[in-house]
Amino acid sequence: MTSSLNRRLLLVHAHPDDESIGTGATMAKYAAEGAHVTLVTCTLGELGEIIPPGLAALGADRDDQLGGYRIGELNAACQALGVTDHRFLGGPGRWRDSGMIGTPGNDDPRAFWQADTEEAATALAAVIREVRPQVVVTYDNDGFYGHPDHIQAHRVAWRAFQLAADPAVTIEPGAGGPGAGGPGGGCGPALPPWAVSKFYASTTPQSFLNAEIRTLQAQPLPHGFIPPASAADLVYGVPDEQVTTEIDGSAHLDAKLAAMQAHATQITVDGVFFALSNKVGQLASGVEHYALLSGRRGPDGSCGREDDLFAGVDERPVTQPVPDGATAGRAG
Numbered sequence: 001m002t003s004s005l006n007r008r009l010l011l012v013h014a015h016p017d018d019e020s021i022g023t024g025a026t027m028a029k030y031a032a033e034g035a036h037v038t039l040v041t042c043t044l045g046e047l048g049e050i051i052p053p054g055l056a057a058l059g060a061d062r063d064d065q066l067g068g069y070r071i072g073e074l075n076a077a078c079q080a081l082g083v084t085d086h087r088f089l090g091g092p093g094r095w096r097d098s099g100m101i102g103t104p105g106n107d108d109p110r111a112f113w114q115a116d117t118e119e120a121a122t123a124l125a126a127v128i129r130e131v132r133p134q135v136v137v138t139y140d141n142d143g144f145y146g147h148p149d150h151i152q153a154h155r156v157a158w159r160a161f162q163l164a165a166d167p168a169v170t171i172e173p174g175a176g177g178p179g180a181g182g183p184g185g186g187c188g189p190a191l192p193p194w195a196v197s198k199f200y201a202s203t204t205p206q207s208f209l210n211a212e213i214r215t216l217q218a219q220p221l222p223h224g225f226i227p228p229a230s231a232a233d234l235v236y237g238v239p240d241e242q243v244t245t246e247i248d249g250s251a252h253l254d255a256k257l258a259a260m261q262a263h264a265t266q267i268t269v270d271g272v273f274f275a276l277s278n279k280v281g282q283l284a285s286g287v288e289h290y291a292l293l294s295g296r297r298g299p300d301g302s303c304g305r306e307d308d309l310f311a312g313v314d315e316r317p318v319t320q321p322v323p324d325g326a327t328a329g330r331a332g
Helices: 016-033 053-058 066-081 117-131 150-167 205-218 250-262
Strands: 002-004 008-013 036-041 087-089 135-136 198-205 245-248 269-270 274-277 287-294 318-323
Touching: 008 016, 008 117, 008 150, 016 066, 016 245, 016 250, 016 287, 036 066, 036 117, 053 066, 053 198, 053 250, 066 250, 117 150, 135 150, 150 198, 198 205, 250 269
Parallel strands: 008 036, 008 135, 036 087, 135 198
Antiparallel strands: 002 318, 198 287, 245 287, 269 274
């Protein structure tokens, strides 16, 4: 099957649930508008802290089956967001969740933190050359909040961004890994180079975060949630001037919330409030922010920032193969 896909967006996230919390409204908005949205997840999230007591046996310290369980959660989240093209970098389970910084998981030779950057970047560059996105979204060089896998995702995505565009670099079909989606088996001609137009990091302006904290401190929260004491409890804000782009996906907030609810091992959702295992209440927002790290900034919208990730991008149609049913790269 072939399709003319004018807008193609590729997101690189570290673990299942990251896509929904940070970029879910954006993904749902562009998918609903007809863009081809591709999600690449770097690990299965094997070391996530499990919230439901009844699922505690899945943990790495017991049966170590959380990663497989989270594949199902991610499938359900993608369905809620309207995203039909999902891949695990290198194939499901190629790299393992590294855990928080300074924990033993960092030193596991299977950990994404320990991955050879060139190998992982080549696997991602193969996906980029296949999908040919104009826009790539991941994290900044601090990984949004310092998690090793987020930092590594930035490094790998940036290197893949370079490799995919380099005509001197040969990347064979199937380099993305078994089960990673797209052409497989290493058969056929090398994938042609592709230059991504815009490379973004997902982020949150400090003023937006401060307003959220004031809201959370000023009203009753769902049972079991605790308000953030300060910005130190929500550590992902950046100076406002670093934020270039604001995407209003408010019309798709329900889809984002449904996707977050699908990640029930990691997130508790109650109305527009949610909490991770630390029980600190947060507000789910349909407005999401980005910093343009490479590419030409488009014109500002009424919000005073870009209001479209594709602003200024050449959107001439490109005919490309799409996996039948657009699910060949889907987890599960």
